[in-house]
Amino acid sequence: MTNRRRFYKDVTVTDDLGIALDTRPVKTPMKAPLVLPTRALAEAVAAEWAEQGEEIKPATMYLTKLANTAIDRVSAYREAIESEVLDYANSDLVCYRTARPPDLVARQLKMWDPVVDWARTALDAPFEVTDGIIHRPQPEAAINAFGEALKSLSDFDLSAFYTIMTLTGSALIAMMLARQAITPDAAWAAAHVDEDYQIEHWGQDDEARDRRVGRHKEFTVCCRFMELARA
Known part of the structure; x- marks a missing residue:
């Protein structure tokens, strides 16, 4: 827009x-009523509209964009979106480990094992871990169980979930956030184990730093959206 x-x-x-807006109802880009699932989220979306200046700048209205996506796209293409998420889970970031150096191996174990263990116990999804980057399909039981967990998410949850998944590279981390089994700060740290290790050893240029700041801002908004959608 x-x-x-x-x-x-x-x-x-x-x-x-x-x-x-002055008694005129707001509609989504597809002309559906912009109706929110909770008063908390409705008030937050209304605040975005109220905070606009002389110009309406859709790029600054993150919550509104997620709500529009939930209503216009998730509800219409739910099956396809769930299929994409399952493809993501089938090659999830936290299931692919390095064999060296030892300090990075230890860091991945510390940050990623709890995510995999949570999926195994909370979702009854037996995800498996492998060394290297060669794709190894997950057990059918793990994908099926994860699919059942996806079905429990509302369209509004899934709108934020999908963006979180793409920002973190992990459907499992996104599901932990959706189930309130991990804090946003811990989720962000877990998603950036490898990147943080690289930064610590070789530094980070300004362009990469700016991209990360932007991604973190979007991630934070998605976490807030998911929280408000249930408040």
């Missing part, structure tokens, strides 16, 4: 948890 001049003065949350 492109920027446009602000045409409204007041922003309110309606009785059905929609958003109204």
Whole structure:
């Protein structure tokens, strides 16, 4: 969406948890009513609209974008999205380990084993770990169990989940966040074990640092969205 001049003065949350601009209901890009699942999320989305200046800048309205995605895309293409997530889980970041150097091996064990162990116990999903980067398909039982866990997520959860998964490289970490089994800070650290190790030993250029800051901001918004969608 492109920027446009602000045409409204007041922003309110309606009785059905929609958003109204001077009593005019907001719709998604596909013209569906922008109705939120909780008052907390509705108020947060309304705040994004209220905080716009003379111009409406959709790129700054992260919660609104996630809500639009949940309503317009997740609800319409749920089966395809779940299939993509399962493909991701089938080659999940935390299941591929290095054989050296020893300090990185130890760091991966410390940060990633709890994620795999959680999936095995909480989801009854027997994910397996392997050394190297050659793809090794996960057991069918693990993928099936993870698929059942996906079905328990609302469209709003899955909207944020999918973005978190792509930002972290891990469907398992995203599921832990969705189940409130890990904090956002711990999830971010687990997703960046290898990157942080590289930075510690060889540094980081300004461009890479800026990209990471932007990704972390998006990640934080997704975590907040998922929390508000259940509040």
